[in-house]
Amino acid sequence: MRWALGVGAAAITAIGLVMMFLLAQATNNRALYERNYALLFGINVVVAIFLLLVLVWVAFRLIQRLRLGKFGSRLLIKLAAIFALVGVVPGALIYVVSYNFMSRSIESWFDVKVEGALDAGLNLGRATLDSLTEDLSSKARAASAQLAEVPDTSAGLALERIRDQLGASDAVLWTGSGQLVASAGTSRFQLNPERPTPLQFRQARTERGVAHIEGLDEASPPGATPPVATVHALMIVQRPGFEFSTDARFLQVTRPIPPALVANALAVQEANREYQERALARGGLRRMYIGTLTLCLFLAVFGAVLLAVLFGNQLARPLLVLADGVRQVAGGDLRPTTVLQTRDELGGLTRSFAVMTQQLADARGVVEKTMGELEAARGNLQTILDNLTSGVIVLDAAGTVLQTNPGATRVLRAPLAAFEGQRLAAVPSLADFAQDVQQQFDDFQVEHLQHGLDHWQHAFELHPPGGGMQQDTINIVARGAELPGSARLLVFDDISEIVSAQRAQAWGEVARRLAHEIKNPLTPIQLSAERLQMKLKGKVEPPELAILNKSVKTIVDQVDAMKRLVNEFRDYARLPAAELKPVDLNAVVVDVLSLYETEAPTVTVHTELDPRCPAIRGDAQQLRQVIHNLLQNAQDATETAQGGKGSGEVIVRTRLDDTGKRVRLTLQDSGHGFAENILKRAFEPYVTTKAKGTGLGLAVVKKIADEHGARIELSNRIVEGAVVGAQVSLSFALAAEQPATPAIPDEHSPTTVA
Template identity: 80%
Template sequence: MRWAIGVGAALVTAIGLVLMFLLAQATNNRALYERNYARLFGINVVVAVLLMLVIGWVAFRLIQRLRQGKFGSRLLIKLAAIFALVGVVPGVLIYVVSYQFVSRSIESWFDVKVEGALDAGLNLGRATLDSLTQDLSNKARAAGAQLENVPDASAGLTLERLREQMGASDVVLWTGGGQLIAGTGTARFQLSPARPTAQQLRQARSERVVAHIEGLDESETAQVGTGPPAASVRALALVRRPGFDLGSDTRFLQITVPLPPAVVANALAVQEANREYQERALARGGLLRMYIGTLTLSLFLAVFGAVLLAVLFGNQLARPLLVLADGVRQVAGGDLRPTAVLPGKDELGGLTRSFAMMTQQLADARGAVEKTVGELDAARANLQTILDNLTSGVIVLDEAGTIISTNPGATRVLRAPLAAYEEQKLSEVPGLEAFGQSVHQQFAEFEVEHAQHGLDHWQHAFELHPGGGGGGADDTVNIVARGAGLPGRARLLVFDDISEIVSAQRAQAWGEVARRLAHEIKNPLTPIQLSAERLEHKLSGKLAGVEQALLAKSVKTIVDQVDAMKRLVNEFRDYARLPAAELKPVDLNGLVADVLHLYDNESGHAVKVSAELDPRCKPIRGDAQQLRQVIHNLLQNAQDATEAAAVAHPQVPPSPVLVRTRLSDSGERARLTVQDGGAGFAENILKRAFEPYVTTKSKGTGLGLAVVKKIADEHGARIELSNRVQDGAVVGAQVSLSFAVAPERPAVLIPPSEENTVA
């Protein structure tokens, strides 16, 4: 920067010396002055612009630093102002005095009267030409009025008459688009006469007539001895259409009249004399501008030198302080990049080096902190991802039981939008009031136990009713919760939904009960039945008619009830001791068709059974014996439900039970669906329909669907139970089982006819 400033200052000084030398030579050599005037003027302008740009750039930098509040800006401005005043004030004084002296001296060298006479002659010539132009404009306007009613076809004769009357060289009639209609004079011998410009047409349309002089500007190019050039006055007038003829195009009349040669010669003579005088007077203006330019350049050089010295000296003093101030501002803004270090050996240079070392140490410390924070953020993100994907519910509470944060698992398990109740107490969440109070009580007891015995957590099982069902089995959720303390007296609550586990344990318990009941009840049933039959056999024929009838009725009642008990015991036995399934390829359609033979029209059932079997169904992996039992159970339940609905609504004929098979689009699973026309299931029954002893029939045991569910689990099949809704009303229920298709390999299908039929 110093080298560039030095070279620039030397270059400007050299240019100034050259200009002053040329000025001194020009005062004694007029020819040299006139020959180099343009160059001197251009160099002056370039030097002046460069100096103004440099000074403006320096001033802008100083003002910008001051607005940015940089340290040392005021000191730099003060030094620059002092040095600038020292150089500017004397220079301006000398400049004003010299300017007055030079301007008045040179102005007195020329005669003012001659210049006034030439100006008067020029004005007289302009007035004469303006008079001729105005006269032709008036004539053109009148001629345009004569052509208003003249059609285009006969306009030639009228134009020739007008040309003779006005003494014009040519008269031309144009359309509004600049197309020639007719012309006389010299225009007839031209292939493409000069047409008026679009601007002239617009001006004539707005002002009705426009006129101008042509040919006087060609005097400069005319050769000596050829006489004055042919100048003329050309007028363009608007020709209106008569009446309301709005559809016709506008026409324009162009008249060209040559100027008198004497007038042209006099005008050119006055113009030539004025030009020669101005050329002579050019030396006066140029000399005046040269002197003033040189003085102005000298003033700029003085101001530039003063400001430059002020900036250089002030920068040397303030630069270390500015470096420190910038470094402090960067550190305050969080920017710990290394700062500049000055190479000086003085105290200020050492201070900048110490500050740079301190900044580097701060940057290293912040890097270590940012690395630690990044690791913490990554760990926090991993923990949040784990919490979001946990099936267990997690709730963080404060000491008062207010919800701080939750995970999606908590919303799923508790069936409540817990995220919407953050910053509220858990006991205030609708449906979880009792749960929240119990959890708060468990934490209170845990704190006492933790203080006395050092326990680190508590665990408790809860039975919730988040749907507000008041304890019904349809909305019961069994959970096991575990609580622990967190730093800051926060509390961690983790819980899992164990409803399925409880349901499985309940099913296992029912199976054990069924096995024991079957064992305990079956043994005495046969002796009871045999004793009743033997008693009837011994007393038959030995009693009177009334007693004989009573005996027969009583024995029949005993035998019937024993048979009912045997069927009940058999159902218990089937549920408790269902054999393991032997999965083999089975033709599902054939199995269904074989079972449906027992439900044909001659079987005596009140409700008919229809089938829709998909011929694309592939063999499935299953146990044919157990699948027959599944189909029988489903069909019997469907017929019972449809028959019960028919009894409740005798006016509506019962719809048949529908058995349907379908192959999935992927071809990997086959679905078996049984639909009835009954009243459907209540919501609480739908949720527990596959549990033992849950039934809607007055004489049912509730083991039919439980056996179906157990067999489906053995086959790895998905089972679904739902109500069929039509137009918002329940029109029945359906049970669907989805079986996996058997692998495509050579296998012997088990014909349904070879399996034992279950009645």
């Protein structure tokens, strides 16, 4: 049976391939197809009848098995029907579509439009060639007039000139009897040039000229170089006067036709000839195509149905075994199932299924053990993430937050856990940070492809909501990398304290160098000015002496101002380390305010000191400097805003916070507040809004606050949308852990100092 199936399938395949080859060659080699068509048709009919008989016999056997009730008969019939439908339905559909397409396509080959296009092409070629002929005729006729009075001895030079004027390849002057007078061009090198026929001489004498085309009647094989075609014009040369006894002369001009024009003209002519030949044979061509298509359909349908039955029988038994095994596995029984000892793939499939059930049983135990280990590892990983001081965020390619740890919430000061499943840009105050991170990952993709980098690292500066002050800026350094599955890992640390310390150290070094470089020349300048005043005193007139004294006083005053500035630089650079001891903050405030009691009351200082404030950890001397700097800044700002009218006030307030663990010192002024750009950098050295300020006051305050571990805040006071002043707050830790009474608002001991 296997040999019979193999030989039958090979025969059908060979016949089909031969018919496909002949069908492909039918258009260009119709004679070959017609010679073998009858033989192929007879062979196909015999094979089709044989397949039909076999198909009837197999169908009878299937019906007989079904009536006997043999197990698997229905499955076998179903498989055979499925395979038959798979082969027959697409084949029939393709046949119908191909039949209509072929019938209409053959007719479309010989459409009126195609024939009209070919005729139009022929007419266009003829018109173009006629135009070339007429052009050469008219130019040759005009050129012949130039030879009327030229004697035969000097005709060669005139012919050269005419050939150049007409762009011709050859120009020859003949007598009426066909004798060569002179020539120019290629004919000059020929011993016996081709002369016009007597008929052409007579036509030229009768019609005063004649022109024709040569070379287009020679057909060249496909792909060969087209022949050389030329236009010949023969014009009579008129004699001046009435010299009837003189023999007439004729001018022959030859001009080559462009090769592209010749090739196109021959191609259109050849296409028109082939079109006319195939138009006459289109009926037979259609019959051959449709006949071949029909025979192929019969072979394909009968072969498909027969193979469907045979393959269905081979598939039925192993599939039944597999079906029983699947029911067994579905019920949870993973014992090995029955196997077939055949050598084909389906027998191997039953054996593989039995091995698979055994492997499933083994894998079930391994999976249960692995799941327990995986849960333990996941718990350990989550514990590590929760206890990391660094922030960790896992994002997808679109910037959506997949996972975070508490360190990320602590560093970024944003509730990231509540935004898992949302875009990082949706987190309040992190839109810019999310955009920068996305840009870093996009740039990393390019760098990874070009240089093979496995991560990126970048520093960011964030501003929490409600902040805006330089001291609330969060400086972080982030590191990003790609995770499997297009996920992205972002790890970052808060380096604000490091940045602040580096900035303070840098400014301190700048201040030290400035103090050193500026202070040295100040004393010689002052002494030189005073010495100049002393030497010139009594030696100049009173007007010049007054100018001299005024100039010297200006130099001395400015040198003193420079010395004070240098001293402030020195103090900032050499600020000693704080000696933290228990200090009564209220007493320090009262002690500092006593220095302002004797000053003119241009600005009123109002105090609100909380008597419940316990002692704090601090350096009393440095705290006095802090209060003095802040109070002086507040008075200057208030005085500037009020224009010296003395209607503003400064409020100094101490208060124990609600937790009872920190004491807050607050100073409020009634000035113009700070601009946004100054507010963010107010604690940097040499940043000031005063015309004569050095910008070191708040920098010293920030440095002392850092030494005390105090939190400092700077903001504008806004009432009903308008800025009414500025406020500086410092929060100090208590000297020792001790119970404290919660702060009660509005309970304080107000005093007023002018």
